[in-house]
Amino acid sequence: MKFLIFPxxxxxxxxxxxxxxxxxxxxxxxxxxxxxxxAVQKDGKAVIGxxxxxxxxxxxxxxxxxxxxxxxxxxxxxxxxxGPNGVVAALLVLPDGGILAGGNxxxxxxxxxxxxxxxHPDGTTDAGFGAQEGGVATNGSVAALALLPDGGIxxxxxxxxxxxxxRRGIALLNADGSVAVGPKQSASLxxxxxxxxxxPRGNALAAGKFSDPGQxxxxxxxxxx
Numbered sequence: 001m002k003f004l005i006f007p008x009x010x011x012x013x014x015x016x017x018x019x020x021x022x023x024x025x026x027x028x029x030x031x032x033x034x035x036x037x038x039a040v041q042k043d044g045k046a047v048i049g050x051x052x053x054x055x056x057x058x059x060x061x062x063x064x065x066x067x068x069x070x071x072x073x074x075x076x077x078x079x080x081x082x083g084p085n086g087v088v089a090a091l092l093v094l095p096d097g098g099i100l101a102g103g104n105x106x107x108x109x110x111x112x113x114x115x116x117x118x119x120h121p122d123g124t125t126d127a128g129f130g131a132q133e134g135g136v137a138t139n140g141s142v143a144a145l146a147l148l149p150d151g152g153i154x155x156x157x158x159x160x161x162x163x164x165x166x167r168r169g170i171a172l173l174n175a176d177g178s179v180a181v182g183p184k185q186s187a188s189l190x191x192x193x194x195x196x197x198x199x200p201r202g203n204a205l206a207a208g209k210f211s212d213p214g215q216x217x218x219x220x221x222x223x224x225x
Contacts, residue, residue, distance in 0.1 A: 001135045005167065014047075017180035019161075027130035027163075029031075029054075029056050029057050030055070030056065030091060031048070031050070031052045031054075031055050032052050032053060032054045033050060033051045033052030033053065033054075034050045034051045034052065034058065035049070035050040035052070036049060036050040036051065036087065036088065036089050037049045037050065037088065037089060037091045038091065039091035039093045039099065040093070041093050041097070041193050042093075043068070044067075045065055045066060045068060045073060046064075046065065046066045046068075047063070047064070047065045047076075047091055047093070047099055048063070048064055048065070048066065048091075049062060049063050049084075049088030049089070049091050049101055050062060050087065050089075050102065050163040051087045051088075052064075055072050055132055055180070056071070056072050058072055058074065058166060060077060060082035060083060061082050061084065061085065061101075062076060062083045062085075062086065062087065063077055063083035063086050063087045063088050063101060063106070063108075063119075064076065064083070064086060065123070075122070076122070077109075077119070077123045078123065078193050082107075082108070082109060082110055083101075083108060083109070084101060084103060084105035084107070084117060084219060085103030085106060085107045085112075086104045086106065087103045087105065087107070088101050088102070088103040088105070088144050089102060089103040089104070089144075090102040090142055090143060090145040091105065091145065092142050092145040092146070092147060092153070094118070094147065094153075094175075095147075095151060097120075097121040098118050098119060098120055098121065098129075098208065099118070099119045099121070100116070100117070100118050100119075100145055100153065101116070101117050101118075101119065102115060102116045102142030102143070102144075102145050102155065102157070103115060103142055103143075104140065104141040104142075105117075106118040109124065109125030110125070111125050111127060111135060111136045112134060112135040112136075113125070113130060113137070114135060114136040114137050114138065114140065115138045115140070115142045115157070115159075115172070115190075116130055116137035116138070116142055116155065116177075117129075117130065118130065118177065119149055119155050127178045127179075128176070129156075129170060129176065129177040130177045131177075132164075132177075133163045134162045136163070136164075137162060137163060138157060138159035138161065138162055139159055139161045140157060140158040140159030140160070140162060141157050141158050141159065142155055142156070142157040142159075142193075143156055143157040143158065143159065143192065143193065143194050143195075143208075144156035144193060144194060144195050144196040144197050144206075145196065146197060146204060147198070148172075148198060148202060148204065149168040149198070149202040150202075151170040151175040152172055152173060152174060152175065152180060153172070153173040153174075153175070153177075154170065154171075154172055154173075154196050154204045154206075154223075155170065155172075155173060156169060156170050156192075156194065156195070156196045156208065157169065157187030157192060157193060157204055158192035158193075159171075161204065162179055163178070163179050165179045167179070168188065168190070169189045169191060169192050169193045169206075169208065169210055170193050170196075170204075170206050170221070170223070171211050172204075172223075177215045188212055188213050189210050189211075189212045189221070190210055190211050190212070191208060191209045191210025191211060192208050192209060192210060193206045193207070193208040193210065193221075194207060194208035194209070195207045195208065203222055203223060203224050204222070204223040205220070205221070205222050205223075206213055206220070206222075206223070207219060207221075209218050
């Protein structure tokens with residue numbers, strides 16, 4: 001029994017303790033700016049967004065993907081494609097494997113895309129997503145993204161219009177990126193949404209600095225399904 005127990009003890013020493021940094025994750029110089037958001041794919045790769053121009057010394061414009069070991073995925077968002085030309089503040093991995101990036105920018109992937117853009121899993125831009133209104137999503141900025149159980153997308157930020165339609169601080173999109181039509185929209189919210197979440201019943205929760213005549217509490221809002 002001693003010979004069986006010893007290898008197990010040796011293995012436990014090699015593993016990082018729970019909550020401790022994994023020193024084997026990542027290498028090189030890291031990011032030369034700020035990382036403001038991260039989204040993990042099912043395969044363990046992680047997409048990072050923020051305000052930077054290089055990862056591990058390789059040019060990357062505000063968006064990059066890391067392999068599961070923390071190394072740069074050089075096949076994603078190459079310099080021939082280019083990432084968003086401004087800050088990326090929110091990321092969302094979609095059911096089809098696509099990646100949604102929101103923030104404050106005007107172009108992405110060599111297309112005009114203001115504040116919201118979708119990339120295919122290989123890093124190329126989805127030209128059909130958000131093409132309406134010349135690709136201009138908001139008149140402000142996007143700060144948060146969340147996925148509804150039916151595939152719809154909730155977008156939060158500091159804006160009063162979304163693809164030309166009146167939407168204050170929060171907008172509901174269909175899976176194809178078009179603005180959802182229905183009564184569950186906030187037309188009277190005053191302020192901005194900084195964070196989003198989805199509860200177990202599929203209701204969207206929004207937090208930020210705002211008020212709404214239909215809500216007694218400030219800074220928190222629930223949109224029922």
